[in-house]
Amino acid sequence: MEKDIIIDLKDISVSFDGEPVLNNINLYIRDNEFITLLGPSGCGKTTTLRIIGGFLKPDTGRVIFEGKDITDLPPNKRQLNTVFQNYALFPHLTIAENIAFGLKIKKKSKEYIKDKIKYALKLVNLEGFENRMPQSLSGGQQQRIAIARAIVNEPKVLLLDEPLGALDLKMRQSMQYELIRLKNELGITFVYITHDQEEALTMSDTIVVMNKGNIQQIGTPEDIYNEPKNAFVADFIGESNIIDGIMLEDKLVEILGAKFPCVDTGFGRNKPVDVVIRPEDVDLVEPEKGTIKGVVTSLLFKGVHYEMDVLANGYEWLVHSTDMVPVGREVGIFVDPYNIQIMHKPISEDEEASSDEE
Amino acid sequence: MKSSRLRRLVAAPYLVWIVGFTILPLITIIYYAFTERGTNSFTFKNILAIRDPIHFNALVLSLWVAFLSTLICLLLAYPLSYILSKLKNGRGRFVVFLFVLPMWMNHILRTLALQNLLSNTGVINGILEFLRLPTLNIMNTPTAIIIGMVYTYLPFMILPIYNSIAKIDDGVIDAAYDLGASGFTVFRRLILPLSLPGIISGITMVFVPSISEFVIADMLGGSKTLLIGNVIEQEFTVGSNWNLGSGLSVVLMVFIVASMVIMQRYDGDGEGAALW
Numbered sequence: 001m002e003k004d005i006i007i008d009l010k011d012i013s014v015s016f017d018g019e020p021v022l023n024n025i026n027l028y029i030r031d032n033e034f035i036t037l038l039g040p041s042g043c044g045k046t047t048t049l050r051i052i053g054g055f056l057k058p059d060t061g062r063v064i065f066e067g068k069d070i071t072d073l074p075p076n077k078r079q080l081n082t083v084f085q086n087y088a089l090f091p092h093l094t095i096a097e098n099i100a101f102g103l104k105i106k107k108k109s110k111e112y113i114k115d116k117i118k119y120a121l122k123l124v125n126l127e128g129f130e131n132r133m134p135q136s137l138s139g140g141q142q143q144r145i146a147i148a149r150a151i152v153n154e155p156k157v158l159l160l161d162e163p164l165g166a167l168d169l170k171m172r173q174s175m176q177y178e179l180i181r182l183k184n185e186l187g188i189t190f191v192y193i194t195h196d197q198e199e200a201l202t203m204s205d206t207i208v209v210m211n212k213g214n215i216q217q218i219g220t221p222e223d224i225y226n227e228p229k230n231a232f233v234a235d236f237i238g239e240s241n242i243i244d245g246i247m248l249e250d251k252l253v254e255i256l257g258a259k260f261p262c263v264d265t266g267f268g269r270n271k272p273v274d275v276v277i278r279p280e281d282v283d284l285v286e287p288e289k290g291t292i293k294g295v296v297t298s299l300l301f302k303g304v305h306y307e308m309d310v311l312a313n314g315y316e317w318l319v320h321s322t323d324m325v326p327v328g329r330e331v332g333i334f335v336d337p338y339n340i341q342i343m344h345k346p347i348s349e350d351e352e353a354s355s356d357e358e
Numbered sequence: 359m360k361s362s363r364l365r366r367l368v369a370a371p372y373l374v375w376i377v378g379f380t381i382l383p384l385i386t387i388i389y390y391a392f393t394e395r396g397t398n399s400f401t402f403k404n405i406l407a408i409r410d411p412i413h414f415n416a417l418v419l420s421l422w423v424a425f426l427s428t429l430i431c432l433l434l435a436y437p438l439s440y441i442l443s444k445l446k447n448g449r450g451r452f453v454v455f456l457f458v459l460p461m462w463m464n465h466i467l468r469t470l471a472l473q474n475l476l477s478n479t480g481v482i483n484g485i486l487e488f489l490r491l492p493t494l495n496i497m498n499t500p501t502a503i504i505i506g507m508v509y510t511y512l513p514f515m516i517l518p519i520y521n522s523i524a525k526i527d528d529g530v531i532d533a534a535y536d537l538g539a540s541g542f543t544v545f546r547r548l549i550l551p552l553s554l555p556g557i558i559s560g561i562t563m564v565f566v567p568s569i570s571e572f573v574i575a576d577m578l579g580g581s582k583t584l585l586i587g588n589v590i591e592q593e594f595t596v597g598s599n600w601n602l603g604s605g606l607s608v609v610l611m612v613f614i615v616a617s618m619v620i621m622q623r624y625d626g627d628g629e630g631a632a633l634w
């Protein structure tokens with residue numbers, strides 16, 4: 001085990017009313033890391049965060065913080081703070097009193113608290129808001145106060161549950177930038193939750209993709225995007241062509257009746273697999289030069305690129321390209337062997353959700 | 359033009375109601391309060407009659423009984439509401455409903471039942487006797503009146519307090535624990551201040567009707583214990599002295615209005631006002 005691991009979740013399982021919500025979660029979080037839990041709504045992200053924060057005791061498994069078992073420690077004894085999904089500001093207290101709440105409990109001096117409030121409000125760009133009431137602030141402002149209220153306590157880890165979920169796109173983008181700046185300034189660990197894959201890719205050092213209470217993949221944004229471990233991750237992270245295929249032999253896969261050379265080995269012979277090809281990795285060429293032939297059925301201009309649908313061998317391929325091909329034109333489809341991702345097929349629905357298929 | 363006429367038309371029944379059943383009776387009472395019996399000449403005599411020791415003692419006793427009843431209701435209702443608000447799946451709301459249920463029974467019938475329970479030869483003493491325990495002798499004492507008041511008005515305390523506690527967002531409480539608060543701090547700095555509007559409206563809803571209550575005092579307090587409500591009632595019925603009755607009513611009204619004004623001060627959301 002590495003030395004810089006600050007939080008270690010070991011074999012965590014939780015069920016509510018007999019329904020499993022987390023299945024055997026194993027995850028370690030490094031000191032000073034920006035780690036993001038990413039997955040569709042209801043996959044267990046908040047539940048995982050509540051276990052780290054101490055609001056929920058797992059049915060089985062341990063939570064290790066800096067080498068010490070804190071599974072049974074209540075939230076008020078843990079050295080971490082949470083920014084809640086719905087802000088959870090104290091409605092009867094002013095902004096200054098909200099921010100001072102944790103510091104007063106720690107019996108800090110009046111001057112210390114006053115300085116901290118000033119510092120925190122400056123950090124979140126809301127100077128002069130001391131005497132306002134929470135209800136009089138916009139969603140984005142309340143969100144920033146919730147962050148200020150947490151960070152004045154100088155936690156070693158900040159837990160953030162979809163902090164930008166309720167904001168509009170423009171606000172969200174500027175807050176993403178603000179959060180990264182804040183993290184660099186504070187030099188602490190961020191455990192961040194989102195269901196927005198773009199947000200996860202932009203902000204994180206490490207992404208944990210979850211589905212149905214299972215971890216699907218852990219990796220850097222590049223890893224997750226370029227080498228998704230299964231069809232779920234590929235589908236969830238950006239758009240993809242996910243096609244049934246048969247691995248004929250090492251480095252050769254049959255898709256839609258045509259043979260595509262690839263780089264994957266070790267799948268055996270004539271094994272059914274999932275083949276994932278990113279839309280930007282599909283090259284449209286002259287009909288004779290492609291591996292298979294197709295016809296462009298739709299064309300959309302997306303600003304940076306064109307988005308096209310190409311019907312070939314009964315499958316509608318999604319294609320992103322900077323070159324425009326008009327609707328109705330016959331084209332050939334070619335994919336560089338390096339850009340073809342081969343994945344094991346899940347044996348059952350359950351297996352699809354399971355993380356360790358290899 | 360047309361819409362304003364329509365509005366006036368729609369408002370008319372309410373106007374008739376307010377004038378006929380609130381304003382006119384009030385004016386009548388004030389008229390009687392400030393006039394001499396028989397001669398109808400202006401006088402302060404009926405108001406100043408409160409200085410008569412019988413009246414004054416009844417007023418003080420009424421305030422004291424109302425105060426104690428309110429306090430006991432509060433001490434019973436707050437922990438109960440707090441526990442009920444923590445129950446899941448609407449179970450708390452169901453128990454609150456059970457507490458409110460007797461309110462739909464006739465007031466006199468309820469008090470009669472209580473009389474049966476408490477009287478010297480009543481159910482409670484019967485059980486105590488059977489168990490060879492000393493029997494109670496509380497019938498016709500202020501204690502019996504207070505028991506009756508608490509029994510009658512407890513739902514009025516539970517309902518607003520339960521509502522205000524149940525309304526507190528769980529996330530806010532989690533946030534306090536997250537910031538290091540102990541259970542006691544969470545109660546003192548969050549739950550108590552956030553449920554204050556419910557407490558205020560509960561106090562108002564119990565204290566105000568308790569001061570002028572006379573049915574309970576009549577049936578459980580006997581003829582010895584006079585509350586100001588009984589005195590006023592007797593002036594109107596037995597004594598046939600409407601002027602004196604009205605005068606004492608006006609004095610009582612001053613106390614009621616004053617207590618409501620004091621309560622409104624603390625009630626930021628105006629929740630108590632909405633219930634009245």
Ligand SMILES: Nc1ncnc2c1ncn2[C@@H]1O[C@H](COP(=O)(O)OP(=O)(O)O)[C@@H](O)[C@H]1O
Nearest residue numbers: 016017021039040041042043044045046047048
């Ligand atoms: N207190 C609870 N009681 C019962 N079920 C719950 C509770 N909290 C969460 N769940 C269920 O657990 C699952 C995961 O929830 P959650 O962790 O909040 O998902 P996410 O944050 O990823 O959207 C959901 O199906 C949700 O309905």
Ligand SMILES: [Mg+2]
Nearest residue numbers: 045046047085
């Ligand atoms: Mg959630």
